[in-house]
Amino acid sequence: MQNERSCGVTVDMNSLENYNILADHHLAHYFNSPRVKQHLIKSGLITPGGEIVPEKDFRSELTRKSRQEAALKAxxxxxxxxxxENERTLQSKLRRSIEDIxxxxxxxxxxxxxxxxxEREMLKTILFDTDGLVDLETEEERIFHNTELLCSPVNKVVEPCDLSKGQSEKGNGHFAPWKRS
Structure with missing residues (x-):
């Protein structure tokens, strides 16, 4: 199909479909510049030797690269x-163990x-004065009553000793009523 342009040049549309800009001898000086040539090699449009890569091969290589990138991303x-997920599992295990502790x-x-x-209730029931139950409100009272309880003759457990000589079995000459067995 022939098409007339305003400048009077006829253009064949079939030839435009087959036109390859890289093969145009009028643009060869532009594509031979080192910067543009390096870009075309990097893009895959030409080989490092300067040969033009066929469009079919270029498209298949482009498809292969895009699939490879998609697989890598996946x-x-x-x-x-x-x-x-492993980090979440570890954090939940740590959280559970902390809660358990x-x-x-x-x-x-x-x-x-x-x-x-x-123990306080039992101690209160055990310690009776003549007036009734002993009230152990302050720390000093508890210490006093515990000391009194340990030192009272009823609760003393004395090590076996020779009481006639006033010595304990160890023979050190000291009578130790506070030692319990």
Whole structure:
């Protein structure tokens, strides 16, 4: 099909479809410059020897490269997702173990408090004055009553000794009523 332009030049449309700009002898000086030639080699349009790569080969190489890049991106995403999932799993395990430790510490503390409360109640029931139950409100009173309890003649457990000589079995000449066996 012939087409008339305003300047009077006829152009064959079939020849335009087959036109290769790299083979145009009018543009050869431009494509031979080192900067442009290096760009064309890097793009894959010409070989390092200067030969023009056929369009079919260029397109197939371009398709291969794009598929390779897509596969590499998919692999990177997969590995990243796997690493993130592993990190989440590790963090959740750490969180659970910390919670378990805190719970066991809390349970230990509660049990100790309950045990101390029971011991205080038992101590209050054991320690009776003539007036009634001894009130152990202050630390000084507790220390005094505990010392009194340990030193009272009823609770003393004395090591076997020769009481006629006033010596203990160890023979050091000291009588130690505060030692319990």
């Amino acid at each position: 692999y990177i995403w997969t590995m990243t997702d796997k690493a993130v 805190r719970n066991s510490q809390r349970i230990r503390k509660i049990r100790a408090e309950r045990r101390q409360k029971r």
